[in-house]
Amino acid sequence: MAARPQPKTPRGEATRRAILDAAEKVIGTAGYNDASIAEITRVAGVAQGTFYIYFKGKEEVFRALVLSMGRHLRGAISDAIEASPDRIAAEREGLRAFLTFVASHPELYRIVQEALFVDPDAYRTYFQTFADAYREGLEQAAAAGDIRSGDAEVRAWALMGMAKTLGERAVVWGDKRPIDEVVEAAHDLIVNGLGRS
Numbered sequence: 048m049a050a051r052p053q054p055k056t057p058r059g060e061a062t063r064r065a066i067l068d069a070a071e072k073v074i075g076t077a078g079y080n081d082a083s084i085a086e087i088t089r090v091a092g093v094a095q096g097t098f099y100i101y102f103k104g105k106e107e108v109f110r111a112l113v114l115s116m117g118r119h120l121r122g123a124i125s126d127a128i129e130a131s132p133d134r135i136a137a138e139r140e141g142l143r144a145f146l147t148f149v150a151s152h153p154e155l156y157r158i159v160q161e162a163l164f165v166d167p168d169a170y171r172t173y174f175q176t177f178a179d180a181y182r183e184g185l186e187q188a189a190a191a192g193d194i195r196s197g198d199a200e201v202r203a204w205a206l207m208g209m210a211k212t213l214g215e216r217a218v219v220w221g222d223k224r225p226i227d228e229v230v231e232a233a234h235d236l237i238v239n240g241l242g243r244s
Contacts, residue, residue, distance in 0.1 A: 063101045065091045067115060070108045075154020079109060079165045106166070113162045113169040116155040117176055123148045134188035139234045142210055146226045149214040156218045178203045209233060 069091035074082040102108040127144030131137035149156045162170035181203035189196040216222045
């Protein structure tokens with residue numbers, strides 16, 4: 048079934064956003080199976096009937112959350128690396144932006160992880176969209192001479208994997224190590240590898 052059309056008015060968009068924000072809190076805290084539309088609408092401050100104007104059900108709001116997180120996260124990273132003088136510096140600032148974002152959105156991070164089981168297509172879309180943009184950035188950096196040439200596809204997924212597990216360590220396991228300290232250690236690995244100096 049096709050998704051409901053996007054709202055056409057600022058008020059409609061604000062209502063849809065309120066429902067998504069409430070769903071983030073409810074699903075991110077309770078988990079997909081234990082979350083209810085009644086609780087989502089209660090937290091959003093809207094009637095249950097209003098929910099169905101914007102979403103067909105819990106499955107659709109869940110998918111919207113996963114894809115919305117991807118867009119917001121990519122935007123936050125793009126903003127963070129915009130002023131970087133080169134790709135190496137952009138890697139540091141991008142990782143810092145990623146970890147800062149997931150630390151401030153732990154519910155959304157859990158939702159994306161749960162999507163692997165609840166909506167595998169949304170999970171795959173989330174990561175593939177991220178990987179495609181990452182690969183393109185790495186290819187451009189190699190062409191400009193900022194980094195060594197190499198398999199940009201594998202590099203993109205490897206760098207994403209590093210960020211994903213560091214984010215999981217911080218959000219899911221509650222690691223309190225300062226983000227800047229983690230970023231500098233990971234960035235040293237990105238720049239210098241594991242070889243002897």
